[in-house]
Amino acid sequence: MSQEVLVLNSNYEPLNVCTLRRAMALVLLGKAEVLHHREIPLRTARGDHRAPSILKMRYPVRRPIPELRLSRHSILARDNYTCQYCGVRGKDLTIDHVVPRWAGGPHTWDNLVACCRRCNLKKGDKTPQQAHMKLFRRPKRPHFIPYLSLPVYLKARAREEWRMFLPIFEEFPENL
DSSP, X not given: OOOEEEEEOTTSOEEEEEEHHHHHHHHHTTSEEEEEEEEEEEEETTEEEEXXXXXXXXXXXXXXXXXXXXXXXXXXXXXXXXXXXXXXXXXXXXXXXXXXXXXXXXXSTTTEEEEEHHHHHXXXXXXXXXXXXXOSSOOOOOSOOOSSOHHHHHHHTTOGGGGGGSOOOTTSOTTO
């Protein structure tokens, strides 16, 4: 069972994904209300309770404008944990500079892709053309800034009951 709960602002904007323990604390302190419960009950010493799946804060939470950070996890999430050269999926991936750093390749969204270790060794310090390799998809910076981090947003999209509260971005089709 997943121990994560989607937390929405008072205007139903996604704020965060928190632990079940933190969610129960927010409810018990009167800071949040439950919008959706889980099917499986939460067992405690005092009996069974309905565990929350989605919470809405009772008051507006002010947040700074989010920043889409360039990180290993964001690159892997953008590429759906798939090697961009051979299509292998998994968590044991590396990050590859399409144009190598020695050739002036920058450390930017447009030059970094998820890559399996085998393809990374095969490509080495060459460009894809020199290594006779082809990218499945040209890397680019996502055009949106989600309030949730990119990996958390993509993971949250997998939960059916959370989808109606998450914004839809055309870059990430519904069937991820």
